[in-house]
Each structure stands twice: as C-alpha cells, then as structure tokens.
Amino acid sequence: MPETLGGTPLEAKSSRGGNIFTTSYVPQLRYAWDTGEAIGRYLQELKQERLIARSCHQCGRVMIPPRMFCERCFRPTDEWVYVKDTGRIITFSLCYVSWDVRRLKQPQIPAVIEIDGASPGTGILHVVKKVPPKQVKIGMPVRAVWKPSAERVGSITDIAYWEPNTKTKKRQ
C-alpha cells in the first residue's frame, strides 16, 4: 500500500478564517408522516393517559409500540391490549451531551423500559428523571409521570418522564 495517501486535512479555523471557500445551505424540507392505524391509535391513547399494545394470538406476544402485523409470524395482529404505565428499566445511560452536541451539567437519563403487561423484554425508549443518576439500576421499577390533560397532545412526550416506582420491589 502506498505510504502517502490522497486527502487534504483542514483545521477548523481554516473554514472560519476565510482561507477556504465554502458555500452553505439550509435545507427547506418538511414532512408530515401518516401515522397509520397502529401508531395513530397509540398516540390517541397517550392523549388519554393510557398505553396501548397489540397482541398476536399465534406467537402470544403483546407488543408495544403497537403494530398491525406481527413481524415474526407475518400475519395481522389480533387485538388491542391496554398495558400498564409502569415497568422496569432494561437498560439505561447517563448522557452528558445533548443531541446537538452541547455539554450538559445534569445528565439526561435515556432508558429502554419494559412495560408491565407487554411481553417480557418488550420495551419502549423514554427518559427517566427525579432520581440521582448514581442510583439508577437495570431492573429498577419505574412509573410514568404524565403531563396534565390540557398539555397532552397525542405524543410520546405526553409522558413527561419516568420516575422510580417505590411501590414495587426491584426484580433480581
């Protein structure tokens, strides 16, 4: 392999200092995604302070986020099933960097939360709050904290965050 390779590395300051010609553009792209039947209902129920799932009678799974077809059995799912707004942390992180690369003093605590009433290992992505970061553990029971009714719009953020559910013992 050749020892010298193509490519001209630049310092950050080169493009800012006017030594390098640049052209910039802000894309004007907007989308409105059709939620479809499954997620449409999911959002409607979130507005009503409820979590809803779909079940497949063939494999027996209760799935959240809900879907109109079972991806394992490849057949339509059968029923709507209300599930609880409590669960356990399957995994979590303490994130000190925001999505747009700002340093955060207090970490965000994203987690995959297994939902009570759904099949084992079936979780959703959300955020945890009101707990000292060092105390968060895999297996910790949590419950949803909902926004007040007037603020709920039919979004996953109608659940403001999840907090420790002190009423349940941690599963070993």
Next chain:
Amino acid sequence: MSDRVAIIGIGYTSLQPTTPLRSFKELTFESAQKAYADAAIRFDEIDSFVTCAEDFNEGISIFDEYTPDQLGAVQKPMHTLTQDGLHGIADALMQIRSGIAETVVVEAHSKASNLLTPDWLLDYATDPIYNRPLGFNPHALAALEMNLFLNQTGMSADDCAAIVAKNRANALANPVAAYPLAITSTNVKSSPYFAYPLREAEMARHADGAVVVVLANENKASKSRAKTVWVLGAGSANDSATLESREWGKALYAEIAAKHAYKQAAIEDPRQIDLFEIDDTYAYKELQHLVALGVYKEPREAAQALQSGETQASGKTPVNVSGGSLGMGFVLEAAGLYRVVELVLQLRGQAGPRQLARAKIGLAQSWRGVPTTSGAVVILGSE
C-alpha cells in the same frame, strides 16, 4: 444448471394522491401479503430482500432500518438500494444467478404525500457548489432539456401534448391509476407553462402506493401456480451527474442500460418487443426514451408513430398502456415496479380491459428524475 430468473408474484396497492389512513409499513405489509399469496410462497421461504428507497423521500435517515418487518424479513439478508425498483430487479437477478439466493423480494413504495416541500427536495439534489446557488426551480432542468430536444429533433409541442392525452386516457382503463382523465391535446396546450416550454399538464404528479415483486430461480418458479414471467434481461446505467458534462438532449443512460438488457435477452431488434412501459415524468421524456431505446432510428419516426396512433394501446407498438406516470402518478422509486406490474399482468393475460392481443415480451424502463441521469431497463417475457 439453469440460470433463468422469473417473477413469480406481484402485490400492489392502488395509487392515490394521499393515503392518510395507513402508514408506509401498513401499505407495504398489504402488498407483501398479496405478493406472497400470488407467488404461493411462505414469507420464511424467501432468501433475500431488497428495498428501493431514498432517505429524503421518507424524511428518515438510514431508512433501511424501517424496512424488514412489513416484509417478513426479520433477521434475513436484506439491503436497500437508493435507486428505482428496476435497479432492484437487476440486483435480485444477480443475487439469484450467483446462487446466494433462490428467491428474492424487491419492494418499493411512495409516501410522496407526506413530503410537504417536493420542489425543495429536488433542489437538495442539485450540485451545492455549481448549481444550487443559482436558485432556480429544479424542474427547469427538464424544461431546458425539453427545449433542446425539441429543437434538435424537430418534434413539437403538439407531440408532447399528444403524449399527455394518450397516457391519461389509457389510465381510464387502469383501476390502479391515480390520475385518469379524458384530456385532449388542445386542453394540454392551453394549460399554463410551468417553465417554458414545459407545461404543468405535461408533468406527472405524485401519488402514494406500495408494490412488492417476488423473483425466483427456475427451480422455484416451476412450483408456482401463476403463468411464469421470465426476466430476460436487466441493465442499469448512469451518464454524467454533472450538468455541465452531460449529453443534453440524449437519454444516454437509457441507451446504455438497454444495450445491456438487450444483450442478455438476445434481442437484436427492439421491434421484437410487444409493449413498452417507460418513463414519462415529463411528457417529452417518453419520446426521448423511445429513441434512446432504439425503438425508432430517428426521432422523426417516433413523432410519426405517435401521430399515426402506433403507440396507442390499439397500435403496433403500445407505449404506456398502464397510463405511465402521467396517468398512474409518479411514485418516486416505486415507479419502475408499477411498470413491471403492468408488464406481468399483460404477459400473464390478466390485464382485463387493458389486455393486449400480443403480449409475449415487454420492456420496462425508468429514469430517476431531475437532476439525475440514472436509469434502468428490464425486459420480461412469457417464454
């Protein structure tokens, strides 16, 4: 060992300007179920899957994340091509011929109705350094080429208007089509210009839909119950992406893709082909593509054929019996596969009111729209 490849199943939704009640996953699931039933195949018998999609058509990055579930492809070999469905057919053909898969599914869909800023999307595809700063609407690129093409070939606005009338009228007989209309050339010629000399009525409008095609090697095909449709050839090609370097006025990408497909299909004279489903995103493109495909030696002949009715459904060389993109709707990367659907229906004798008397070999061609010079050609035959 035979290396013949067949299409053994198709499934598709009708094309609509909007599809608010179902997500892209739900539309695709419907088409997949139909296709697998048509092919008499279980989802878990399929070896490999291909989606033809672009991130920015969907508004989701790494869109291939969201593709396997609705096809029954979980934990299977699956990849995305960021190109038209006909490129996907070429991909599937190669996979089968290499022996790595016996059956391959190709899927494409359009949720163009969810894209609120379609012209800005095309703008985002233009060269950011040399072209975008000029700030013109990208459809003007088609208008520029159309002007040159008409000038070079001596074809006229009348010819382009006749394409619109033909295709939208053909769509009246196609229950799948989104924009059937009994429109006349006169109507078209009195419609406003979008960008001279291109009229609004000559531009295909977007539609939503989902389509799934199942391909298989000869061994698997012999077990299928529907009349087998063989993929005789599949080719793809790109001319220069750079506006300033490309061959304006000629659809070289179609010419080269067709050469590859004709060679594979052992077709020496394109007149051997019974029907053509080709790109007409802008009406003049149908004429340009016919010339590039070698159906007519001279552009003048193409115009004459149009005027004499030869490319009508009732003519000697039916072109876009389905209604084309003008009549069906332009469905982004699914366009080529909806053309394949028409060919398959015709070759099987299942095209109902559109059924041609002679349909043994058909050709589908697509172009990816401005600002690209990207296209593919697929030739199907019933023998």
Next chain:
Amino acid sequence: MKLERERCHYSITPTLHYSSFSTNMARKVAVIGAGMTKFMRRALETPKELAWLAAKAALDSAGMKLNQIDSVVLGTAPEAFDGLHMKGEYLSDGCGAWNKPFLRCYVGGGTGVYALAQAWFHVASGLYDTALVVCEEKMSTCQPHPQAAFLTIFDPITEQPLKPNLLWIFALEQNRYMETYGITIEEIARVSVKNKRNALDHPAAQLGAELTVQQVLASEIMAWPVHRLMVSPTSDGAAAIVIAAEEVARRVTSKPVWIQGVGWCLDTAYWTNRDLAYPEYVEKAAWMAYRMAGIKEPRKEINIAEPYDPFAYKELHHLEGLQLAPKGQAPKLLADGVFDRDGDLPTTPSGGLLGVGNPIAAAGMMKLCELFWQLRSEAGARQVPGKPERGVAQAWGDLMQVGTVVVLGTKRPE
C-alpha cells in the same frame, strides 16, 4: 512471533439455514486492488473528489484503467452528512460510473463491508467481469456538528420527540452488555488502547495514539458508561476496491485475494423489543459467510479479524457475534493478548474506526482493504506475523440492527 495458546474449542451449532442452495457453481471472484484516502476530521476535497482519489488509488493498485471496469458499486451512508438528496447520483462521476452500470447500496454503517458483497454478486452472476467498489463519506459538511444529523435516524413519531442522541443507543447497548456478562469498564478500555496503538502504523489514521487504560478512563464521560476515548470520530474519507472474475484476476495479479464468503442480516426495527446484550444479526450474517466459505470452526480457521469498532465495546460484542469468542468472553481473550497483532487471532490490526477514523461507509471498506494488504503481506508496519491465509471483516449499522460480513482468503474457493 506467535504466542503459544491452547486452542479453545467451542461447540457452536450454526443456527438457521434457510436454503440448501449453494454458490458453488458461481464464478470465483477475487480482490485485485485496493486504495484509500487519508481519514480526516475535515477534508478540503469535495465528496466527489474524495471518491475519485480512492477509486483512482484502487485502479492504480490493480494496474487497471477505468475502461476495463464493467460495473460500479457505491457504498455511502446517510445523505444527511454530505448534504445532498440522491447523494449516490452526485457521487457517481467520482466513482467512475460514467456510462456504466451503477448501483448504490445502503445498510447504514454496515454499508462498507456489504458493498463488497453487492459487487461480488455482480461478478459471480456472470453479468460483469470486473467491478469497482467505492465507499465515501464526508461528514464534516454537516454543521454545526455531524452528530446532530443522527437525530433523524430515530422513529420520527415514537422517538424523535424525545430528542435522542446517537450516544444513547450505544450507551444503552454497552450497559446491557456489561451488566449481562459482568464486564468491567477497564476491560472495554483495552480495546481503545489496542486499536489506537495499531493505528499509529496506518498512513491514513486520524487518531492514532499511545494510550493507557487509565488515560482512556480519565477521558470525560459522554454517556455513561461510554468515555470520550471509547468513541470513534466523525470523519471524511473514501476507500475503494477492484474485483474481478477468476480468469481476469489471474491475468492481472499473481496474488489474488479471493472472496470466499459473504453474508448479511437485518434485524427488526423494533430495537427496544430486543435484548441488546448479544448481536444475533451478526451471528447470522457470519454463518451465512462462513457456510459459503466452508468454515466450520471460525475460531480455528480464521487468521485475522477486522470487526467493526465504532465504540470500544462494539469490537468485543461483534467478536462474540462472529463466533470468535464465546458470549461474554471476548474481554478475557483481549486481556490475554489473543487479539494483539502478534496474538493468536490478530484483531483490528488496522487500528479500526477508533484509530484510523470513521467516515461511515469508507470505514468498513477500510477494513476490507486492510485484509487485502495483510493477506498479500503488504501491510508494512501493521503486518501480522506468520502468513495469514484468511481474514474476516465485519460491519454493523442501523438501530443496532444489521450485520455484514465478508471472508477473504489466499486460497481459491472450491
């Protein structure tokens, strides 16, 4: 000097297979040239120019001209970085696709290794005799920082409103992996140390460094349990490979590197319904490639591994998926020196994404280039001892979802 190690025998039964069909009848295909650019945080060159530099370098290395190339395959990942819709079309000139058959494949981060599989069936099918495979990424275009573009890979309805961050999914997976198998953060830090040190010998490297485990652990926590020095950078760069059917390959070179096996596998989009501790999709992709290569005991039959290492723990996670370590055991083998360049199974001798850089698709292709050079004894200071005959490269991508695997070797496949 190879360390003497007791070979570990793992009884691993291949899961699946879905088809008894085989690729034996297909033409044999070899890699005959490879080239790449430097990997840089920010390049002067446009994406087209980066693609061209790598493509030209690959052609030169094969001693071939563009008019001898029958088909072109491009691998490049999200448009959001380079800042273009239909990025593949824009790049096509730089890839040499002018007036040629051209396909662009895309499986997120898995693209760089998958692109070679895509090109393989171009030639194996008999349709084309040669193919040029180019992988490119220019992430620095995206302002103010490329990482922000990753927001758009999450589900727009059920996840994006939470403003998720790419770091989240890696940290969530790393935590699950560590907790499930009792792996310590020190064990993971060793991957950064090994790969960044290996990268000091790579001419393209963006982040080669001599580090200790302590230094890695002292770097700031980005998203616990992930430290800064465990994360690969965003990068600009390109890499390319030329492949040919057997009869062409033998005319061009006396050292063809054969494509012995290819495999790829995509798991469900519902990543929050899966246990992230083990990458099943990597295992399935691996067996698909191993089966094609006739490999029954991967740990014994593979001499070099280039697993995908965008984060330090990922290398370990993927080694287990690749069947090169039992579940949860890769960290111990690493600590024992098995994966060092002079170990029993040299792993990421290139320096990987952690050390060389991570221009997404180009990074996977870089690993394939590395195997090409290693198997021809052309890797210079990075050369692993002995005469390696067979290597596996693997890439990963999407929402912890896709595994893509290629096995290259000096022996012509049966």
